[in-house]
Amino acid sequence: MSTSIYVGNLPFTATAEAIQELFSTFGAVENVNLIKDRETGRLRGFGFVEMASGANEAIAALNDKDLDGRNLKVNRAKPREERRPSRW
Numbered sequence: 001m002s003t004s005i006y007v008g009n010l011p012f013t014a015t016a017e018a019i020q021e022l023f024s025t026f027g028a029v030e031n032v033n034l035i036k037d038r039e040t041g042r043l044r045g046f047g048f049v050e051m052a053s054g055a056n057e058a059i060a061a062l063n064d065k066d067l068d069g070r071n072l073k074v075n076r077a078k079p080r081e082e083r084r085p086s087r088w
Helices: 016-024 055-062
Strands: 003-008 029-036 043-051 073-076
Touching: 003 055, 016 029, 016 043, 016 055, 043 055, 055 073
Parallel strands: none
Antiparallel strands: 003 043, 003 073, 029 043
């Protein structure tokens, strides 16, 4: 079973390939999803990494690690909350 990891405070220059390479030193990375702004297409500064193995080691080693001048916030992702329907 894979583990979903939240990665916050990413530099806006980060790429999915760079994040995958960073996390792959700790185990098997299944997926990297960097969240982008819908209108501008610019990275919003956070994303999610799915790991088949090594998730706990990656979280411990990479939390508060400097990446391009920004300290990463890395922890286990929380389940997505239900969205309220739009009023309009």
